[in-house]
Amino acid sequence: MNRFDFFYQLGLKYPLFQGGMAWIADSSLAAAVSNAGGLGIIAAGTAPPQYVREQIRQVKQLTDKPFGVNIMLLNEFTDQIADLVCEEGVKVVTTGAGSPGKYIKKWKENGITVIPVVPSVAMARRMEKEGVDAVIAEGGESGGHVGELTTMALVPQVVDAVKIPVIAAGGIADGRGIAAALMLGASGVQLGTRFLVAKECTVHRNYKERVLKAKDTDTVVTGRPTGHPVRILKNKLARKFLDLERNCAPLEEYETLGVGALRRAVQEGDIEYGSVMAGQIAGLVKEEKSCREIIEELFAQTMDCLRRARDLETDLYPDLADKGQEVGQ
Numbered sequence: 378m379n380r381f382d383f384f385y386q387l388g389l390k391y392p393l394f395q396g397g398m399a400w401i402a403d404s405s406l407a408a409a410v411s412n413a414g415g416l417g418i419i420a421a422g423t424a425p426p427q428y429v430r431e432q433i434r435q436v437k438q439l440t441d442k443p444f445g446v447n448i449m450l451l452n453e454f455t456d457q458i459a460d461l462v463c464e465e466g467v468k469v470v471t472t473g474a475g476s477p478g479k480y481i482k483k484w485k486e487n488g489i490t491v492i493p494v495v496p497s498v499a500m501a502r503r504m505e506k507e508g509v510d511a512v513i514a515e516g517g518e519s520g521g522h523v524g525e526l527t528t529m530a531l532v533p534q535v536v537d538a539v540k541i542p543v544i545a546a547g548g549i550a551d552g553r554g555i556a557a558a559l560m561l562g563a564s565g566v567q568l569g570t571r572f573l574v575a576k577e578c579t580v581h582r583n584y585k586e587r588v589l590k591a592k593d594t595d596t597v598v599t600g601r602p603t604g605h606p607v608r609i610l611k612n613k614l615a616r617k618f619l620d621l622e623r624n625c626a627p628l629e630e631y632e633t634l635g636v637g638a639l640r641r642a643v644q645e646g647d648i649e650y651g652s653v654m655a656g657q658i659a660g661l662v663k664e665e666k667s668c669r670e671i672i673e674e675l676f677a678q679t680m681d682c683l684r685r686a687r688d689l690e691t692d693l694y695p696d697l698a699d700k701g702q703e704v705g706q
Contacts, residue, residue, distance in 0.1 A: 380564045383511060383542040387469065387490065388443040390414030391676055393555075394513070394544060395668075396569025397447020397471055398521065398654070399423065400643040401580050404432045408439035409577035409668035418445040418471060426457040433465045445469030445492075450477060463487040471513060474522060474605075476500075478507045492544070496524025501535045501543075511542040513567050518548030520570050520656040523598060523608050529561070536562030550658040552678020556686070559679075570656040571675075574665045583646035584653060591659035603631050610653040614638060 379385075384392040393415035395402065399422025407417030417440070419432045429446065436444050446467050448458055451474045459480045462470055470477075470484055472493045477484075484491050485508065494513040495501045501512045514535040516528025524531075528547040536543045545558035546567035558566050572578055573588050587610055598606045599618035602625075609615055614634070621630055635652065642651025666674070 380542065384416075384565055387416065389416055391672060392544075392565030393672060393675070394418060394445070394471070394546075394565070394567040395572050396519075396546065396567050397421075397445075397449075397473070398569050398573070399449065400640055401573065401578065402447065403579055404435035404439060406572060406575060406578045406668070407432075407444050408436045409575065410572065410672070411436075411440045411442035411444045413667075413669040413672045414442075415668075415672055416443060416445055416469060418447050418469075420447045420449075421452060421454075421458050422447075422449055423452050424454075426454050426461050429458055430461055430465060433462075433467060443468055445471055445490075447471045447473065448477070449473050450475035459483065462489065476503065476507070477509075481508050494546070495535065496526065496531070498531075498534050498538045501539050505539045505541050509541065511544060511564070512539065513544045513546050514563070515567070516545075516547030517598075517608070518657040519546055520596070520608050520654040520659075523547075523606055528558070532558060532561040532563050548656060548658050550656075550661045552675050552680075552682050554658070555675060555679040556682035559683075560686075568675075570659050571662055571671060572668065573655065574662055575671055576665060576667045580643050581646035583648045584642055584651075585665065587648045587653055588655050588659050588662055589665065591655065591662070593657070593660040596655060596657050596659060600631055600635070603628055607652070607654065608656065610648075610655050610659065612651075612653060613649045614652060 381392050391414045395410040395418050397418045397420040399420045402418055402420035407419045410417035421429045446462050469490045477493055481491055491509045492511045493504050494515050504512055514532045516531050517523040532545045542564040544565045544567050545563035549566050549568055550571040555566050574585050595610050596608050597611050597615050598608050599615055600606050638652035641647040642653045
């Protein structure tokens with residue numbers, strides 16, 4: 378079986394998912410990614426069910442292509458949203474922040490493809506046993522909630538551990554990253570930070586400009602003592618979080634500081650006291666383009682990388698290449 382068949386069966390042109398970024402991945406972005414041949418994803422985040430339903434219906438007006446919904450399992454409305462995606466005929470659900478085990482049977486009965494984000498081999502194996510269709514192996518380079526393993530270390534180990542398709546995420550923003558993920562054994566990729574500056578992304582202009590100006594060392598992981606670490610771009614909010622860690626502050630203070638921080642950044646453009654989530658690869662993101670331009674550029678770069686990789690065989694092992702040519706003749 379071709380490792381890309383999974384994506385073709387979903388109706389995609391490219392083996393690419395857009396990340397489910399809370400308060401950012403809305404109908405505008407999801408529809409644009411889907412229309413360009415990837416899988417656009419609406420983020421439920423901590424939003425109420427009515428918001429998610431409205432976004433789903435808006436996407437249906439903007440595209441006839443497949444799209445998905447990302448459900449953060451810590452959301453207080455998870456049970457309702459789990460029913461809602463069935464009612465609205467959503468075809469793909471990705472999940473984060475826990476196990477979707479209690480919903481899998483219901484979703485599968487409604488024809489939904491289930492793909493959880495996993496931070497470890499153990500979680501990937503558990504998800505496979507519970508009957509999911511694929512997993513997204515996300516390294517700690519990603520923005521937002523992160524695990525400890527890097528993409529380079531995590532992806533090949535997950536690929537070796539399960540028989541279902543593995544989608545690589547974290548630290549991928551161009552064709553070199555996609556080619557590397559494929560060489561690690563992934564069947565496809567998920568990108569979030571690269572789409573923050575898509576023209577169709579409705580995040581506040583201040584947020585976009587902060588990402589475009591980011592350098593390689595501009596992100597930091599905050600909130601580790603809470604058990605839910607988050608990668609954001611450095612600002613005054615990040616310094617306050619780090620001060621809490623240094624002072625061994627009570628967990629309640631982290632929660633108080635973080636309440637509404639992402640929405641402040643996304644909707645109000647507060648890039649000092651808002652949570653400006655972005656991956657370590659933000660320093661590589663330098664241009665605002667449409668989703669179609671981004672995706673077509675990504676895969677043109679990927680194909681170029683793969684072609685050049687074939688040339689490396691000759692450069693590395695010229696003697697073997699010569700022998701192979703002789704045999705072929």
